[in-house]
Structures are given as C-alpha cells and as structure tokens.
Amino acid sequence: MMPVDVSLAPPAASSLGASAAQPPQSHAFSSVSARPSTRIWPDFLVGQVDKPVRVLLIDDDAHIRMVIAQELMADERTLLVAQASSIKEGRKAIRQHAFDVMLVDMHLGDGEGLELIDFMKTLHPSAEAVVVSIMESDDLVLRAFELGATGYLIKNSWFGNYPMAVLQVANGGASITPNLARRLLQRFDKTAVEEVRRRQPDEAERLSAREREVLRMVAGGYTSVEIGVRLAISSMTVNTHIKNIYRKLQVRTRAQAVRFASLRGMF
Numbered sequence: 498m499m500p501v502d503v504s505l506a507p508p509a510a511s512s513l514g515a516s517a518a519q520p521p522q523s524h525a526f527s528s529v530s531a532r533p534s535t536r537i538w539p540d541f542l543v544g545q546v547d548k549p550v551r552v553l554l555i556d557d558d559a560h561i562r563m564v565i566a567q568e569l570m571a572d573e574r575t576l577l578v579a580q581a582s583s584i585k586e587g588r589k590a591i592r593q594h595a596f597d598v599m600l601v602d603m604h605l606g607d608g609e610g611l612e613l614i615d616f617m618k619t620l621h622p623s624a625e626a627v628v629v630s631i632m633e634s635d636d637l638v639l640r641a642f643e644l645g646a647t648g649y650l651i652k653n654s655w656f657g658n659y660p661m662a663v664l665q666v667a668n669g670g671a672s673i674t675p676n677l678a679r680r681l682l683q684r685f686d687k688t689a690v691e692e693v694r695r696r697q698p699d700e701a702e703r704l705s706a707r708e709r710e711v712l713r714m715v716a717g718g719y720t721s722v723e724i725g726v727r728l729a730i731s732s733m734t735v736n737t738h739i740k741n742i743y744r745k746l747q748v749r750t751r752a753q754a755v756r757f758a759s760l761r762g763m764f
Contacts, residue, residue, distance in 0.1 A: 543597075543667045544574035550667040553594060554580045555587040555613065556602040556629065561652060565600065565629070565659050572660035584608040591617050596624060598663045603630035603637065614644045625666040638677055643749075648672035703745045709763065711738040716755040 544550045552569055554577060556562040562580060569577045579594045581587040584607045591599070591613065599617055601610040614626045627648030628641045638649045647666045650659075651674045662672040704712065707728075714724045721739070725732040739751070748754045 538574060542664070544664045546573045549574050549576040550598055550663055551576050551578045551594075551596040552663055553578060553590055553596040553599045555582070555590070555599065555605070555610065556580075557582045557604075557606045558602070561602075561629075564656065568657065568659045569663070575660045575663050582606070584610075584612060587613045588616060591620055596621065597667050598625045598627060600627050600629055600659070600663070603628055603632060603641075611641060611644055614641070614646055618645050627662055627666055627672060633674070633677060635677070635680060638673070649677060650674055651677070704742060704763075708738050708742050708745075711735060712742055712754060712758055712763070715739065715751050716758065 538544065552575055554562060554565055554569070556565070559582070562582070566577055566580060569575045578596050579590045581590045583605050587601065587605070587610075599613070601613050603610050610628065614628075617624055617626060625648070626641075626644075626646045627650060628638075628646050629650050629652055630637070631652050633651055641649055648662055648671055650662055650672065654674055665672045710728070711724060714727065719727070721732045721735040724735045728735070739754075742754055743749060746754055746757050748757055
C-alpha cells in the first residue's frame with residue numbers, strides 16, 4: 498500500500514471549526530501545486546487523466562520496484578497495470594495484460610531482461626520497452642535498442658522521473674540517461690565518419706530519385722504512413738523504399754541512414 502502524504506491530507510474533523518475562519522497558510526500545499534505537470538500537460542499528447550499510459554513493470558529488486566511503482570501511481574497520466582519479478586513472471590504478465598510501455602530490468606534472477614523485449618514485441622508490437630539497469634554499458638545499450646527498446650535508464654539517476662520517461666516513449670520519443678546519450682552520440686559520430694570515408698564514392702548516387710525523396714522525409718521526422726500520404730503511395734511501398742535505402746547505404750536504422758546522407762551532403 499502506498500504511504501499517505503500527510504501534507505495533502507484534509508484537516509481532522511475536530512480542527513475544521515477552528516481553521517474555517519483562518520486564511521490559508523503560505524506553506525500549505527494544494528493538489529494543484531503537488532502535480533503541476535499534470536495541469537499543464539497538453540491535451541494532444543498521449544497520457545491524459547481519462548486515458549493514462551498503461552505500464553508493465555518488471556524488476557527483481559523489490560525496493561526499486563516499489564519506488565518506481567509509487568512514482569507511476571502518483572502520476573495521473575500513468576497507470577501501473579501489473580508487476581513481475583522474473584523472466585517467467587514477466588512472460589506471464591505480457592501474455593495476460595494490455596499495456597503501452599514495459600519497464601524492464603536488464604538483469605533478472607532467472608535471465609536477461611532483454612529476452613522479454615523480443616517476446617513483448619511479438620505479442621504487443623505497438624508497445625514500447627524501456628530498460629532499467631544499474632549498468633552504464635554502451636554495448637548493452639546498443640543491444641537493447643537493436644532489440645527494439647526506446648529507452649535505457651540508469652536506476653540511481655532516474656528517481657522521480659520514471660513517469661516522464663514513460664510519457665516520452667509513449668509519445669514517440671526516446672528516453673535515455675543523459676551521460677549515456679552523450680557517449681553514444683560521440684560513438685556514432687566517429688563510426689559514421691569512418692564508414693563514410695571507407696565506402697565507395699558512388700554509393701549515395703545509387704539511390705533513385707524517389708528513394709532520395711523518401712530519405713529526405715525520413716530525415717524530416719515523418720512516419721511511413723505520413724510519407725505515404727504526402728507522396729500518394731502506400732505505407733508498404735514507403736517501407737520497401739526504406740529497405741532499399743538501408744541496403745544501398747549499408748545501414749540498419751533510419752537514424753544511420755539520415756546520418757550517412759547528411760555526412761555525404763545529400764540534403
């Protein structure tokens with residue numbers, strides 16, 4: 498059971514009469530000041546009071562799980578639908594519950610939490626996965642993102658921010674601990690430059706006019722559906738163009754394709 502925040506509790510019945518005539522004290526907290534972010538949350542974003550983002554939490558550390566659970570339950574924009582503490586329990590919860598975001602520990606008692614990302618994507622392809630770990634390993638982060646995760650958080654640096662991490666990925670963004678993000682950006686920049694230098698100069702020219710057009714729109718942040726609408730083609734055709742772009746540029750993600758094209762001055 499969540500601990501009651503006494504600062505938000507109503508006054509005792511016996512004190513109502515004495516306090517009724519007194520003006521509110523300057524140090525008293527109201528429900529508005531307690532949750533300012535929920536009051537200014539734009540209504541066009543995912544995660545509204547009447548339709549919160551549903552979260553599945555999987556972590557074998559009972560204390561960490563309780564802290565994260567309390568944060569999620571204290572925010573009106575997120576709804577904790579289930580918890581699990583192992584791979585076995587996690588698989589069962591993934592099968593039984595509908596959810597939008599899965600927070601999963603990297604290392605569970607009976608295996609790696611990364612196993613659950615692939616399993617989750619099979620049953621809930623539109624759900625997002627955020628890895629929660631005590632380890633700051635670039636290689637583990639890359640593995641998590643390759644498997645389909647859209648977030649990677651270091652436990653001891655993210656307390657108080659788990660609801661926002663959930664809301665970020667639910668709205669199409671990514672959530673990653675800042676120092677990890679900086680290191681990965683530096684790593685990608687170095688790798689991208691080296692690959693551009695060693696590739697043949699005509700690789701970029703192998704893209705068709707339509708593929709270049711699609712790539713420019715990908716760089717603009719458009720989804721496959723949005724690109725299809727703007728070009729009057731199906732999203733399936735858009736995805737075919739994107740796959741051809743990946744093959745010709747020898748990349749594996751949209752971000753890598755955009756980065757390669759930018760370094761080659763294609764737009």
